[in-house]
Amino acid sequence: MQTELTFEQLENFSRKWRENPDKLVFQxxxxxxxxxxxxxxxxSKVSIQPVFSHEVATDKVSNQQQSGRCWMxxxxxxxxxxxxxxxxLKDFELSQNYTNFWDKLEKANYFLEKIIETASxxxxxxxxxxLLDTPQQDGGQWDMLVSIxxxxxxxxxxxxxxxxxxxxxADLNHLLNERLRTDAVILRKAFTxxxxxxxxxxxMLAEIYQLLVMTLGEPPKVFDFEYRNKxxxxxxxxxxxxxxxxxxxxxxxLKNYIPLINAPTKDKPFNQAFTVDYLGNIVNGTPIKYLNVEMDALKKAATDQIKDGETVWFGCDVGQLSEKTTGIMxxxxxxxxxxxxxxxxMTKAERLDYKHSMLTHAMVLTGVNxxxxxxxxWKVENSWGEKIGNNGYFVASDAWMDEFTFxxxxxxxxxSKELIEAFNQEPIALKPWDPMGSLAL
Incomplete structure (x- = not known):
């Protein structure tokens, strides 16, 4: 039986609040x-210094501006x-707009194919x-970039x-999703x-191509590359x-790189490969696939790669216990x-199960202490420009990594050989709305 909130309870709540006058300072x-x-x-700010025993040399940070292309x-x-x-080269960047163009066009095709597939x-x-909630968006995952x-x-x-x-x-996404939902109406009627x-x-895709060319430009088929070396x-x-x-x-x-996840929920055993239904951008492209491992195994692999001089792509829940002005997580x-x-x-598993946490952002690990x-x-290279953090770089405590890195x-x-063999097994398919299928923005 459901019970309503009573005035007697409200009076008790108020009385308990007044019994603790020290809280007035906090209030x-x-x-x-x-x-x-x-x-x-x-x-916390004093103890987490931006100094690292092992660090990969990097350039100034990039800036995704007001877009959700962090994964890219x-x-x-x-x-x-x-x-x-x-x-x-110094401060040289690869074109994020180029990969963004193809990602959006391919996502449009992927969405329309799924609309036809589910038309019944x-x-x-x-x-x-x-599918209709978000026909396409800026976000994505590692394997989607590999496909591009x-x-x-x-x-x-x-x-x-x-x-x-x-x-x-925002305006491009709104217009593009309006066109794709309109196309979904037409395709479902045509199927019937x-x-x-x-x-x-x-x-429909020809129309989408035109929209993308007019807003992002047309991708070059060839170009000249001229530079001075070191x-x-x-x-x-x-x-x-x-x-x-x-x-x-x-x-x-890129076939030699393996996405590891840490999802300590009951439905996801460790040392098991997973995929996510209806998640992707390129039809018949590289399928989404992860290996779920213990957090210690995930961090050890990342640490070893950094020590060997190579940075690490990682996905996390960046908004949790993060102070972006100073860049401390x-x-x-x-x-x-x-x-x-x-x-x-809540535990990490409970935050996943009860919708309080998921992969929301991708960045780069460039150092460890x-x-x-x-x-x-850990030293973290963000893509929010140089005006936040330490010239755009963040520092994550190891405890934060345990809780909010996925x-x-x-x-x-x-x-290890055992983990590679586990990754190569047939993956278990997760539902499209599983938190491991969330897209990094």
Whole structure:
């Protein structure tokens, strides 16, 4: 039987509040300054210094601006660190707009294919409703970027620079999703009337292509790459294709990289491979696939890769216990329990199960600090520009990593034979709305 909130209970709540006059100081500070500013822990800020025993040399941070392309920026940053180190370039970036164009076009095709596939279901079915909630968006995951690279390659930023809408994507996403939902109406009707859906879809994609060209520009088929190397020697390569550019200058075999996740929920056993239904961008592209591992195994692989001089793509819940002005991510950065008197808390698994946490953002791990044989903090390259954090770089405590990091991508040489074999097994398919299928923004 449900019970309503009574006035007697309200009086008891008020009486308990008045019995603790010390809280008035906290109340005054919070009401004037806000929760985070009033509860910020100075001890945490002092103890988490931006100094690291092992660090990969990197350039100034990139800036995704007002868009949700963090996963793309993070992946391209791992590529450019390798390229810049090899060629001796400074602050060189790969075009995020180029990969963004192809991602959006491919997501449109992926969505329309799924609409045709589910056309026999009611529009209020959970699956169709889920598809229609967000036909496409800026976010994504590592394997989706791999699909783009393998099909389209990459180009330097100068070959396809940012535009107004690439950096401020809300209007483009709104218009694109309006067109895709309109197309969904037409395709579902055509399916019911047994009309040609393939021909209709091609016309729709031509319209989407035009929209993307007008807002993001048309991707180059070839471009000239001219630069001076670390020895100040002039180098020139004319009319190179995006795929050739990736193979010659980035030259990372992405098939050797394995996404590891830490999802300690009952439905996801460790050392088991997983995929997510209806998650992707390129039809028949690289499938989404992870290996669920213990957190210690995930962190060890990431640490070993950093120690060998290679940065690590990782996905986390960046908004949890994170102070972006100084760039500190720590479980003790805010004294919330002490201030409000909270006596209970959720575990990492419970936060996933009860919708309080998921992968929301991707960044790059570029350093670790080892003290007494243990890692105690991590250097993080963000993609929010240089005005926050330490010139755009953040520091995460190891405790924060344990609680709010869900994924890293590492070369398979940093994994045991047993873990590689576990990854190669047939994956268990998760539902589309599983938190492991959330897209990094």
């Amino acid at each position: 005054a500070s919070i009401m004037k300054n806000g929760i985070k500013a009033a509860t910020e822990n100075p001890t 920026f993070a992946a391209l940053n791992t590529f450019r660190h390798k390229l810049n180190g090899t060629l001796g 279901e009611d529009e209020d079915s959970r699956l169709v409703s889920w 690279i393998e099909k389209y390659g990459v180009v330097p930023k100068f070959a396809m620079p940012e535009t107004f809408q690439s950096g401020k994507s 009337e047994k009309k040609d859906t393939a021909g209709l879809k091609e016309e 020895d100040n020697e002039f180098k020139q390569e004319l009319q190179i294709t995006p795929k050739d550019f990736y193979e010659r200058y980035v030259d990372m075999d 720590d479980t003790d950065i805010f004294l919330l329990n002490q201030t409000f008197g909270f006596k209970t808390a 080892v003290a007494n044989g243990e890692v105690n903090r 994924q890293v991508v590492v070369h398979k040489k940093y994994l």
